[in-house]
Amino acid sequence: MSSSIVRAVCPHDCPDTCALLVTVENGIATEVRGDPDHPTTAGVLCTKVARYTERTYHKDRLLHPLKRIGKKGEGKFIRISWDEALTTIAERLTAIAARDPQAILPYSYAGTMGLIQGESMSSRFFNKLGASLLDRTICASAGGVGYKYTIGARIGTDVEQFQDAKLILIWGGNPIASNLHFWMRAQEAKRRGAKLIAIDPYRSLTAEKCHQHIALLPGTDAALALGMMHVLIAEDLLDHDYIARHTLGFEQLRERAQEWPPERVAQVCGISAAEVVQLARDYGTTAQRSEPVAIRTNYGLQRVRGGGMAVRNVSCLPALVGAWRHAAGGIQLSASDGFPKNMRALQHPELSAPGKTPRTINMSTIGDDLLKASAPEFGPKIEAVIVYNSNPLAVAPESAKVAEGFAREDLFTVVLEHFQTDTADYADIVLPATTQLEHVDIHSTYGHLYMMANNAAIAPLGEATPNTEIFRLLAARMGYVEPCFSEDDDAIAATAFDKTHVHAVHFDWDALKQKGWQKLNMPDAPFADGGFATPSGKCEFYSASMLADGLDPLPTYIAPYESVRSNPVLAEKYPLAMISPPARNFLNSTFVNVQSLRSTEGEPHLDMHPLDAAARSIQDADRVRIYNDRGTFLAKARVTDKARPGLVVGLSIWWKKFAADGKNVNEVTSQQLTDMGRAPTFYDVLVQVEKYKG
Ligand SMILES: Nc1nc2c(c(=O)[nH]1)N[C@H]1C(S)=C(S)[C@@H](COP(=O)(O)OP(=O)(O)OC[C@H]3O[C@@H](n4cnc5c(=O)[nH]c(N)nc54)[C@H](O)[C@@H]3O)O[C@H]1N2
Ligand SMILES: Nc1nc2c(c(=O)[nH]1)N[C@H]1C(S)=C(S)[C@@H](COP(=O)(O)OP(=O)(O)OC[C@H]3O[C@@H](n4cnc5c(=O)[nH]c(N)nc54)[C@H](O)[C@@H]3O)O[C@H]1N2
Ligand code: SF4
Ligand SMILES: [Mo]
Numbered sequence: 001m002s003s004s005i006v007r008a009v010c011p012h013d014c015p016d017t018c019a020l021l022v023t024v025e026n027g028i029a030t031e032v033r034g035d036p037d038h039p040t041t042a043g044v045l046c047t048k049v050a051r052y053t054e055r056t057y058h059k060d061r062l063l064h065p066l067k068r069i070g071k072k073g074e075g076k077f078i079r080i081s082w083d084e085a086l087t088t089i090a091e092r093l094t095a096i097a098a099r100d101p102q103a104i105l106p107y108s109y110a111g112t113m114g115l116i117q118g119e120s121m122s123s124r125f126f127n128k129l130g131a132s133l134l135d136r137t138i139c140a141s142a143g144g145v146g147y148k149y150t151i152g153a154r155i156g157t158d159v160e161q162f163q164d165a166k167l168i169l170i171w172g173g174n175p176i177a178s179n180l181h182f183w184m185r186a187q188e189a190k191r192r193g194a195k196l197i198a199i200d201p202y203r204s205l206t207a208e209k210c211h212q213h214i215a216l217l218p219g220t221d222a223a224l225a226l227g228m229m230h231v232l233i234a235e236d237l238l239d240h241d242y243i244a245r246h247t248l249g250f251e252q253l254r255e256r257a258q259e260w261p262p263e264r265v266a267q268v269c270g271i272s273a274a275e276v277v278q279l280a281r282d283y284g285t286t287a288q289r290s291e292p293v294a295i296r297t298n299y300g301l302q303r304v305r306g307g308g309m310a311v312r313n314v315s316c317l318p319a320l321v322g323a324w325r326h327a328a329g330g331i332q333l334s335a336s337d338g339f340p341k342n343m344r345a346l347q348h349p350e351l352s353a354p355g356k357t358p359r360t361i362n363m364s365t366i367g368d369d370l371l372k373a374s375a376p377e378f379g380p381k382i383e384a385v386i387v388y389n390s391n392p393l394a395v396a397p398e399s400a401k402v403a404e405g406f407a408r409e410d411l412f413t414v415v416l417e418h419f420q421t422d423t424a425d426y427a428d429i430v431l432p433a434t435t436q437l438e439h440v441d442i443h444s445t446y447g448h449l450y451m452m453a454n455n456a457a458i459a460p461l462g463e464a465t466p467n468t469e470i471f472r473l474l475a476a477r478m479g480y481v482e483p484c485f486s487e488d489d490d491a492i493a494a495t496a497f498d499k500t501h502v503h504a505v506h507f508d509w510d511a512l513k514q515k516g517w518q519k520l521n522m523p524d525a526p527f528a529d530g531g532f533a534t535p536s537g538k539c540e541f542y543s544a545s546m547l548a549d550g551l552d553p554l555p556t557y558i559a560p561y562e563s564v565r566s567n568p569v570l571a572e573k574y575p576l577a578m579i580s581p582p583a584r585n586f587l588n589s590t591f592v593n594v595q596s597l598r599s600t601e602g603e604p605h606l607d608m609h610p611l612d613a614a615a616r617s618i619q620d621a622d623r624v625r626i627y628n629d630r631g632t633f634l635a636k637a638r639v640t641d642k643a644r645p646g647l648v649v650g651l652s653i654w655w656k657k658f659a660a661d662g663k664n665v666n667e668v669t670s671q672q673l674t675d676m677g678r679a680p681t682f683y684d685v686l687v688q689v690e691k692y693k694g
Helices: 049-056 082-099 115-119 121-129 141-151 159-164 180-191 205-209 221-234 240-246 250-258 262-269 273-288 307-321 343-347 363-369 399-406 467-477 489-493 509-515 544-548 568-573 595-601 610-614
Strands: 003-009 019-025 028-034 066-068 077-079 104-108 133-135 167-171 195-199 212-214 293-297 330-332 360-362 384-388 412-417 429-432 441-443 450-454 517-519 576-579 605-608 623-628 631-639 647-649 686-691
Touching: 003 450, 003 509, 028 049, 049 595, 066 082, 082 104, 082 384, 082 412, 082 429, 082 467, 104 121, 104 133, 115 121, 115 343, 115 441, 115 467, 115 489, 121 343, 121 467, 133 363, 141 307, 159 180, 159 293, 167 180, 167 273, 180 195, 195 205, 195 273, 221 250, 221 262, 221 273, 221 307, 240 307, 262 273, 273 293, 273 307, 293 307, 307 330, 360 363, 363 399, 441 489, 450 509, 509 517, 568 686, 610 631
Parallel strands: 104 384, 133 360, 167 195, 167 293, 195 212, 293 330, 384 412, 412 429, 576 647, 605 631
Antiparallel strands: 003 019, 019 028, 066 077, 066 429, 441 450, 450 517, 576 686, 605 647, 623 631, 623 686
8 A cells, every 4th residue: 555645735715825735545635634834824724625635536526528418507418528529619719719719708717726727828828819818807906906006016914923913903804714824823913912803894703703893884994994094193193204204195195084083984884983993093002002013904895896995095004103114013915916926937928919919808797798799899799718717607796697698509618627517507518627636736825925836646537637738738729839838737837936036036846846835035024114016115195006097096985886875775675785705614616515515504594683684574594585686596594693784694605506596696796896906896785685485
């Protein structure tokens, strides 16, 4: 019997990007553990990935190519050979490309975060083809843009420093579910005497465990940050030296903040003025004592109309109080821009036809775009979609339109997948992809500062094939002869980071494969002495770039599209705000089909406050119908004061086919976009709820 331990990386869309140790016995992966030596993983995995072998060896794994024989969406398929699959796809794409390759759309997101399986051979293929470009906005682009206007790049406080903070604001995140290894650091800070405050409309698992929970209305964070600025300035809880040396536009900010006294903020946010004042005082006075104050801001506050501005405003706060002076102070949104990815080497943009940039389709409006005819302002009607690393039928907003689009008889759809997802049910051809245990990859992260290597632990199951190899095979069928189409995964990985960049000077793929990880070369306190990556080199309270982009150059408040206050007419019909953050045991829509995890989540639920339930004669465990003008879905009511009055919460993202009505929360979400970054507004939704009488 042979047994070995293979170093791997969790591929999922999670900031923690854990280092894994995979035990392989006689060619079978028997256990996946967190690497105890990797500093942020610290030997701990979440419940989901601790079950990775259950997912990999799941009886429903797709193990050979399939061709659809039933109606689109029905899920009836038969096995075909790779040869038939590749020939069919190459013929269809060639015919469409002869008319206009922009009628072909790649649709992908972060099923794997790997740079090789996610962003290399597939991009080369679509660059050469001249396909439409995809604006990958579905998650993080609103806050990313807002943060960059202010700080210059998505660089912030290192997660490994948070344990030394004395005050931590957890702002729009639920790290116990979605950023566990940050939560471990916050717990350590708590043991060392730090105060933790959660800012979240919902009493999440995390909010429950913080010292204080500020339950503001969804989409009002920008106003709360303005209120904090008002109090910090009025009570002079400022770091004048830091402001003078490292910020731009303080005088204009002072004037703007004057417009936001705590009473006004309290009305907008649906909280008390005392909460606003106390939050600002906690933040300002802790900083005045020269103790580190840190903010972990995540995604919850971004998924509304003013999501970009909300993150911008919050990211102004550390500079006002000089929090950046400490390694454990400042703010973390994302660590992405610390990684000098070598996109040219990965994607070979020179393969595109010179001088012709294809049109861009926003993945967040795929529902509308699949239903559009050819038009001068749109370009050609979409005739083919190649989906990989994503499940748009479950995750994209306004799902009825997404389903209508994918159901078009004249649309040719290919889905590369591990499982027969809701999206795969609409495919013409389904291709079986390998999981992280079966292929090589290299990872950057968005929650810590280590470059990570994934070795293949086992041979591919059945006829499963890595994304890269699928696109290599397709490239060959299409007659693409450039040498980059025969580069293997190992060779691509070796070029993934730019070694001439100071952050990656130690990068060496062979060494990385052996060790598993390598920390970037970055200072502990990135902005202690200024050096922001903005045009002025300062933290920009006033942003000329924002003005040039048609935005208010100063922090402001942009009300939600759909809220009782901002849209009273709509609220007469649909008075409840709905949010749908991730369920702890799912990762977006991944793992929903893993029985042990689905059993823990039970069935789709809707949390609602006892007052809202009583007003509708709804009792705990009643089946309820949630609806608005866009659609309707069913869930089981959970009557609980975890949801503040006026708010309902549907933890997500369920596969539609596992719900009694074949639907999920995205039936009611909208395709309206955020103020910045063209991102979706999943948490900017009004609904009505009634007891289901079916
Ligand atoms: N277990 C698990 N982990 C995950 C994921 C998963 O699906 N499951 N998904 C991964 C991905 S792709 C992402 S992007 C992240 C997302 O994870 P987070 O960054 O934690 O973001 P969300 O879960 O969207 O929301 C977090 C909290 O924000 C709250 N919230 C909602 N609206 C607002 C608002 O307007 N203001 C404020 N202040 N709070 C609000 C929600 O109630 C929720 O408790 O997690 C990643 N990790
Ligand atoms: N209502 C609501 N909707 C949301 C959100 C929300 O909070 N509420 N969150 C949004 C956010 S933050 C995000 S990031 C998106 C997530 O949306 P997606 O990125 O689409 O995430 P998943 O639903 O996990 O789907 C990923 C798919 O990729 C597949 N996959 C994994 N690895 C591989 C591989 O190596 N090869 C291939 N071919 N396939 C692979 C998995 O099996 C899985 O089916 O959803 C968004 N939708
Ligand atoms: S999903 Fe996140 S916490 Fe879980 S193993 Fe992966 S990186 Fe770690
Ligand atoms: Mo996300």
